[in-house]
Amino acid sequence: LKAIHQKVRQTVKRHFLCPPGSRVLVAISGGSDSVALTFLLLDLAAYDEFSVVSLAHLNHQLRQSADRDEAFCRDLASRVGLPFVVERYDVNSYATSHGLSLEDAARRVRYDFLGRAAAETGATRVAVGHTEDDQAETFLLKLMRGAGLTGLGGIYPQRGLVIRPLLDISRQDLRVYLTARAEKWMEDETNDDVENPRNRVRHVIIPELDRTSGGATRPAIARAAALVREDGQWLDELGRRRFEALVTATGDGLEIDVSNLAVEPAPLARRVLLEAMRRTANGREVGLDHVEAVLAILGADRGGIDVPGSRVELRRGKLVLIRQKGPSK
């Protein structure tokens, strides 16, 4: 038990998740991860300078067990003496009306709700229960979908108000912890549906990786994800700074001096081009293919290409992005 506290505390400290005076709302689904998160943060709050101020539960109304889960969470909140914020939301209709996948819709509705619940209970942080397991699974999912320039690095320990103190802990360890405390949790039966890609990664691919390597691959992948994320985040920041230094606005777009871009190391040159295309993309998606295409123009020292929202051309030693009015190819 002591080891798991130390590990969570280390994650919290390393990423400054709960600065002194933080007031934390815990997002709780009733599953083992979020129930363990609740108890672990309450334990840590007893000797660190932050406090847990509320529990928030979103009833997705997606499953038969939704009301059972809500009742379980309400009961838990009352046992630990915390205000309980709950909302019911028909995620299915939201997904249909907004043209989103069920997963995307659920995510959007959930974080929207958590923001409101935080405001309502005066919370300055929203803790969610993502674990090392989620980290490894997300990395593999992004890897096989071709994350390209961004996003291979998996789940962030913090994004805005949202913090993830369990990102270095395995689900298995959380269950051992809860069992040792004689605490219960609700099982989510949809986790067993192997038609869902995340469940397939969890139940088929990771066990096969374990078999091939003869060891536990989940922690290795989660750790790699964290390192790639940390490296990428800092390079993104450097890339933004180089963008500010190298790219100038024109009447109808942007331009970059080719000789300046040529001396940048590849990781920054790529990011400068990506950022430039994003700024002229008018919300359309820009990807690695576009960066590669522009690099090919630079390599050949001639040519032009249509990218989302703009046309890119070489003109007298400058790479020029011209915003297009109409729909782009």
Place this chain on the structure above:
Amino acid sequence: LKAIHQKVRQTVKRHFLCPPGSRVLVAISGGSDSVALTFLLLDLAAYDEFSVVSLAHLNHQLRQSADRDEAFCRDLASRVGLPFVVERYDVNSYATSHGLSLEDAARRVRYDFLGRAAAETGATRVAVGHTEDDQAETFLLKLMRGAGLTGLGGIYPQRGLVIRPLLDISRQDLRVYLTARAEKWMEDETNDDVENPRNRVRHVIIPELDRTSGGATRPAIARAAALVREDGQWLDELGRRRFEALVTATGDGLEIDVSNLAVEPAPLARRVLLEAMRRTANGREVGLDHVEAVLAILGADRGGIDVPGSRVELRRGKLVLIRQKGPSK
């Protein structure tokens, strides 16, 4: 056919694999990758400013088919009119006598031979046939073994004399190319043994990833590997520069001013610590665990720890690495 030439040429150009005047030796096993490499480089050499000067084949004497493969390669060299360098080596005994795995022994013997063959035929580059498939497989193998701080980025397009012009091409495309040219190749029956981790990745894991994502995951993984490698390589270079700036030698080790290290971004701080520990490790392996342990000392602002070859301690605002004489813990 034109598309594959363009693609190889792009890889060659982007990574400056064959600068003008390069004299290229092609390493040939008789398999589809290296046979295609031979013809593709001969085609490119016809209109680019480099030349193919020789073919080199190592007979590993590992398989029944070894002599058949050698004869096939010798015949190919004579057909295309190139000098043929061949050597027979009992890789099995080398592995045993040097305490290496068969894979490591074969790699060492092979690159050793290729270096000699290059010198013998006046080659300035050694081209080897690694493909996008190898790139994706290597990335997954490293990922599951916990590549840690280095090496997740897969295979390099160039290392010393060795170049890999096919790194962006799939094996499937190479076979289509050879078939279209009515060229044959030798199949390597050991590629089917699924007890071998690489073959398991190829025949079990990647198809399962394809099934889960509903698409071809190999190019996505190879591309991610290339990006991670490029990012990591440049960060490693920056890390070495920060190491030179921040770390000073003492009588019995190294020291780093903690306040200087604290202002470095995490990706560089990690690399500075790794490099410092490597320099005092006396050849022993330093890994991410050690970096994490030292970061924990810095976070707690107290403590000391034994790492391979040295003891690390905080002393009056400095992180001190003291070389240990005896065997380290």
